[in-house]
Amino acid sequence: MLCLGIESSCDETGLALVRDGKLLAEKLASQVDVHAVFGGVVPEIASREHLRVLPVLLTELLKEQQLTIQDVDVVSVARGPGLQGCLLMGLNFAKGLVLSTGARLIGVNHLWAHLTAAGLEQKLVFPSLGLLVSGGHTHIYLIESPLKFTLLGRTLDDAAGEAFDKTAKSLNLPYPGGKLVDDLGKLGTVDKKLFPVPYVNNDNLDFSFSGLKTAVATYVNSNPQLRMDIMGIPDPSVEGIELSSQRNDMLASFNYTVARKLQIKIERALERNHGIKSLIVAGGVAANSVVRRVMSRVAGRSSIPLVLPSLHLCTDNGAMIAYAGYLMAEAGCRHNLDLEAIPRGRVVPSDWICDN
Missing domain, CATH: 3.30.420.40 (ATPase, nucleotide binding domain)
Structure with missing residues (x-):
């Protein structure tokens, strides 16, 4: 099972590929320099940056792994909590990929993904x-x-x-x-x-x-x-x-x-x-x-x-979203295209559909 993870909850744009629980590759575009002059993240600027770099990162990621988007079985995306506009950039991008390929869509709780990310490196008990x-x-x-x-x-x-x-x-x-x-x-x-x-x-x-x-x-x-x-x-x-x-x-x-x-x-x-x-x-x-x-x-x-987790997995990244999506897909879970983004301040619902 090949799972693509998409992270865009704040000011980091992350994409990663996980195959059968193992990380294949990842891409990360940081916006630190863009927001540093303001002393914090500007949501509108962050959203526009996600929109700009998501297609570029995906193309680079697939090309380096000699894969096509048709090879992807699952598209997992951070659906919240986070900045609403930023989440929508990643979520709409994911839905477009699912519509064009027929891959399974999974919305990932960004907070839970942080806590399971270490499973990429060691067994979780x-x-x-x-x-x-x-x-x-x-x-x-x-x-x-x-x-x-x-x-x-x-x-x-x-x-x-x-x-x-x-x-x-x-x-x-x-x-x-x-x-x-x-x-x-x-x-x-x-x-x-x-x-x-x-x-x-x-x-x-x-x-x-x-x-x-x-x-x-x-x-x-x-x-x-x-x-x-x-x-x-x-x-x-x-x-x-x-x-x-x-x-x-x-x-x-x-x-x-x-x-x-x-x-x-x-x-x-x-x-x-x-x-x-x-x-x-x-x-x-x-x-x-x-x-x-x-x-x-x-x-x-x-x-x-x-x-x-290793230091690079502590901050926002696509690998943790891809791995969390893989775990959910392995359990038979999925979402439909009516999947909603959940901004910070609201509880992310456990509204997935389980086929098993």
Whole structure:
């Protein structure tokens, strides 16, 4: 079974081919440079970029693999959550391919695809506890199979990735700021008391990062010298070692606070859900070195394996959509051409049709 995956939920255009659960090839067009000047993603521009590059990427992908679109058995596409216009670009492109070839159409939950992406590299065992940490979502799931996810906790306001980007922006670091916050934080010393660990003195599994964003903004406002006059990457030889060290210490403390919050909630979830066989951590923030290290310790204390996708599978990509589509197709699932895009803020329905 050859499955084509299409990802266009935000500002990454990804296409990939998966044959019988194995990744053949993938293409990714990033829009980081396009949106960097605005300090964030502009939905209209993102949609137009998807429309422009999707046909080009597909042609290149098939040509390099010496395949034609007629060889594709399944077209899987991210149908949400995401930016409505961006999702529609990918969804309409997928429907056009299905109409012209007769391939099976499958709409993929973008969030679930992040959590099953590691299956391209290692065997997934269930039931698992899944932690999705990205720019738009911070969710905890009980995963009983690739098609059965139960949401245990979610972000009530801002997601972890949003907190990373806003922290970088407050210091005038370039967009996207998550990786730079991680890299600079590695050079600093953690002050565990610098920022409060937000929304943990409760009895639930939900998240809130708005308080941490406020704490960071307050700290930067009290220390305006930390904010660079011109957006860019700090140079200690220009601004001085002491200033760079103070900023790095702040970012090290921020990384610690985010990871500590995730740790508390995941340990709480593990205590409440018995028989968990693995911990899956996915999404863009799963590439953060501190988060990966802390989650490794959490899994180790529970004597379960930690399942982490490779760094290139943490961010949005076509491979995860192709693999999720393959898993659904293998289970006999499909969608009709009335498949709808589901924007962020709405629950993606499990409305597939099963032939088995």
